[in-house]
Amino acid sequence: MTDRGPAVPEAQATYVFAVCRDVDPAAVRDLPGVDDAEPVRALPLGTLTAVVQSVPAADFTDEAWQSRLSDQRELERYARAHHEVVSAAAAAAPTVPLPLATLYLNDERARLALAEQADRFHTALRRTARHAEWGVKVYAPTEAQAASDPVAPLPTEAQAAPDAVAPSPTAVSARTRPAPGAGLAYLERKRGMQQRRERRHDDALRTAEVVDAEVSRLATAFRRLRPHGAQHSGDRDVQVLNATYLIADHRAPELVQLTRTLRERTGARIELSGPWVPYSFVGEV
Incomplete structure (x- = not known):
């Protein structure tokens, strides 16, 4: 739905946060939005209202936006600002939130494009009104x-013969060999786990x-x-x-x-x- 054109120095574009039914413009008027140089405002769409803000077009060219997507902190800042406006609108009236960075060249282009989607907006508003x-x-x-029952290591022959007292060469070698039948018991415990x-x-x-x-x-x-x-x-x-x-x-x-x-x-x-x-x-x- 975004309609980005070539950036013109100092040109303003229309950023759309949401489309609402019967929203009071005062509910969103004092929010900073994504660019605090211009106020968030209501844009009439016949029986609906869009919540919009004028922003510098040069900040939202494809190149500028792709650069912003690679900056996690900056992207989170825009996402929070966008969500704050959408939440304020939704608290005041049934609201359809639009995706982050939904942008049009001007108010008239936004009005025409959104009006074409009026039936879909009305359907979504009927479905979600008085819901969260x-x-x-x-x-x-x-x-x-x-x-809670970790498998013990394989017992050696030396461990299986507690009466062995002197570390003879045979006993030292036995420490490295599993006791007879220990391998099968070990596998059974593993299988049980x-x-x-x-x-x-x-x-x-x-x-x-x-x-x-x-x-x-x-x-x-x-x-x-x-x-x-x-x-x-x-x-x-x-x-x-x-x-x-x-x-x-x-x-x-x-x-x-x-x-x-x-x-x-x-x-x-x-x-x-x-x-x-x-x-x-x-x-x-």
């Missing part, structure tokens, strides 16, 4: 946390399905996302459910209580986050 997005994550313990790990993981997956099924019954819509591995999230536990739910505002207390009940009933680590602007449920706009 909530995240639910379920974790299984890592192997290191779950393993593997089976217990698999059972724990299967139990965690079943818990995740139970949690998802019960939370889904409260939701208007839901999405299962790919779980993040511990190595990616930095978390010590393994994520077995990563889902997001569209919950009507009046059912939020039920969700909080249900999550608490599921923690107590399953003993699993269950994280609830939100409420958020329903980014995941507005569709492609």
